[in-house]
Amino acid sequence: MTSQPRDTPLRAVHERLGATMTEFAGWLMPLRYSSETAEHNAVRSGAGLFDLSHMGEIAVTGPGAGAALDYAVVGWPSALAPGRARYTMLCAPDGGVLDDLVIYRQGSDPERFLVVANAANTAVVLGELQRRCSRTPGAQVHDETAATGLIAIQGPNAARILSAVTDLELGAMRYYAGSYGSVADRPAWVARTGYTGEDGFEVFCAAGDCERVWTALTEAGPAGLVPAGLAARDTLRLEAGMPLYGNELGPDVTPYEAGLGRVVRLDKPADFVGRQALAARAAEGPRQVLTGLVARSRRVPRHGYAVLSEAGGRVGVVTSGAPSPTLGAPIAMAYVETGATGPFGIDIRGKTEPADVTELPFYDRSKQR
Amino acid sequence: MSVPAELRYTEEHEWVAIDGDSASVGITDYAAQSLGDVVYVSLPAVGSTVTAGEPCGEVESTKSVSDLYSPVDGEVTEVNEELDDDPGLVNAEPYGAGWMFRVRVAVGTDGEAALPPGLLTAVEYDELTKSAG
Numbered sequence: 222m223t224s225q226p227r228d229t230p231l232r233a234v235h236e237r238l239g240a241t242m243t244e245f246a247g248w249l250m251p252l253r254y255s256s257e258t259a260e261h262n263a264v265r266s267g268a269g270l271f272d273l274s275h276m277g278e279i280a281v282t283g284p285g286a287g288a289a290l291d292y293a294v295v296g297w298p299s300a301l302a303p304g305r306a307r308y309t310m311l312c313a314p315d316g317g318v319l320d321d322l323v324i325y326r327q328g329s330d331p332e333r334f335l336v337v338a339n340a341a342n343t344a345v346v347l348g349e350l351q352r353r354c355s356r357t358p359g360a361q362v363h364d365e366t367a368a369t370g371l372i373a374i375q376g377p378n379a380a381r382i383l384s385a386v387t388d389l390e391l392g393a394m395r396y397y398a399g400s401y402g403s404v405a406d407r408p409a410w411v412a413r414t415g416y417t418g419e420d421g422f423e424v425f426c427a428a429g430d431c432e433r434v435w436t437a438l439t440e441a442g443p444a445g446l447v448p449a450g451l452a453a454r455d456t457l458r459l460e461a462g463m464p465l466y467g468n469e470l471g472p473d474v475t476p477y478e479a480g481l482g483r484v485v486r487l488d489k490p491a492d493f494v495g496r497q498a499l500a501a502r503a504a505e506g507p508r509q510v511l512t513g514l515v516a517r518s519r520r521v522p523r524h525g526y527a528v529l530s531e532a533g534g535r536v537g538v539v540t541s542g543a544p545s546p547t548l549g550a551p552i553a554m555a556y557v558e559t560g561a562t563g564p565f566g567i568d569i570r571g572k573t574e575p576a577d578v579t580e581l582p583f584y585d586r587s588k589q590r
Numbered sequence: 591m592s593v594p595a596e597l598r599y600t601e602e603h604e605w606v607a608i609d610g611d612s613a614s615v616g617i618t619d620y621a622a623q624s625l626g627d628v629v630y631v632s633l634p635a636v637g638s639t640v641t642a643g644e645p646c647g648e649v650e651s652t653k654s655v656s657d658l659y660s661p662v663d664g665e666v667t668e669v670n671e672e673l674d675d676d677p678g679l680v681n682a683e684p685y686g687a688g689w690m691f692r693v694r695v696a697v698g699t700d701g702e703a704a705l706p707p708g709l710l711t712a713v714e715y716d717e718l719t720k721s722a723g
Contacts, residue, residue, distance in 0.1 A: 241623070256681070257652050258627045452626060452652055519630040521650050544629040544652060570655075 267445030268376035277343025370431035375421030418461025462582030
């Protein structure tokens with residue numbers, strides 16, 4: 222990409238904190254502030270603060286907004302109660318994944334849904350939503366990305382810290398729910414969602430209020446709230462077994478391969494883009510299975526490395542791999558042919574290293590405490 | 591970014607310290623910061639022969655893996671076994687406790703270690719990293 226990367230509203234804050242910045246999906250983002258392992262561990266044990274203002278925010282509003290989204294995505298947004306959220310996907314007519322999304326139903330009268338897209342896919346999602354929603358009279362699609370800041374606070378201490386600067390009763394807020402309220406005396410949409418495998422919240426606010434919200438959270442947090450960058454975000458989501466678009470998800474896989482067939486609501490009455498192809502795929506079963514692997518050696522499996530059978534034949538490919546700070550060993554997610562059984566090896570730059578199959582996720586907070 | 595004046599450097603971001611016929615090798619502060627947290631270092635075996643400019647090990651970090659190149663020719667006499675338990679020493683003290691291996695190098699008739707051509711001075715290495723942005 223030759224064009225200048227976009228800045229989030231918190232660029233100056235990251236620079237003051239001495240962050241190592243990196244270009245990601247056309248945005249200049251903090252990769253790490255000091256040690257990404259320390260940032261990862263802080264989210265597991267205390268709390269971490271993330272600038273996610275690169276994510277796309279697209280509002281679908283007006284009468285018919287729910288019906289329009291029911292046609293556009295594989296989930297069933299119109300069935301969401303106001304104040305609830307759902308993880309879903311936008312698929313192509315052939316069932317391939319164009320993006321994974323979180324949709325928040327922010328209101329029913331008037332109807333308002335907030336669709337959160339990956340930064341790299343925001344333009345595609347916006348275009349598809351505009352096209353797919355245009356067949357439903359009354360539904361309107363607006364890109365609010367530039368006007369919206371997104372700050373996530375994640376970790377076991379997140380609720381306590383955020384409570385100090387919001388008027389919302391966070392104890393009453395369920396996982397995958399959200400509410401309008403104020404944070405640092407500024408209007409915000411606050412949701413109990415995240416991408417780390419920990420309890421936590423995402424705060425959507427006006428771009429111009431980001432610095433105030435960030436600072437207030439920093440000051441409300443005891444030692445243990447640390448700013449965390451994209452490097453920690455990636456290892457946290459990998460431990461939590463959460464897919465990343467471009468790694469586990471893409472136009473050449475359907476939700477079924479990713480083990481996420483449950484997001485495809487074939488039971489919803491409305492037609493939707495991809496229904497026919499996805500129904501056929503649901504009936505025939507997945508061709509490959511997303512599999513968790515823990516390496517026995519200290520060499521780290523990386524995206525694109527081959528997974529080998531005991532006989533040495535190629536039976537799959539690593540989609541994401543990293544040293545896991547929590548497990549203390551390299552972990553990977555890989556697509557493996559249906560029916561292939563271990564033991565597996567991973568071709569790490571020409572040398573086969575053994576790896577054990579493990580159930581996903583690698584880390585489940587409900588089993589830790 | 592620290593670039594000690596008394597060391598020599600490679601374009602692949604290793605440093606080398608010469609003491610008589612012994613050359614100590616590690617990776618630079620710039621390299622360590624670029625890699626992020628180092629989680630595993632694979633080093634050449636003691637007694638093996640390394641060749642200047644050839645890979646002789648690997649440095650694994652959270653986000654990537656990099657080949658480790660030997661800056662000199664010679665026989666490996668010692669490796670830093672501390673890195674096995676604490677690879678983070680590479681980030682914490684890249685020029686000190688984070689050293690990686692030692693090589694016995696040939697010494698010329700003048701008593702000076704015979705170094706391969708192309709090693710950079712601290713000034714040259716500093717310019718290299720600054721021009722890389």
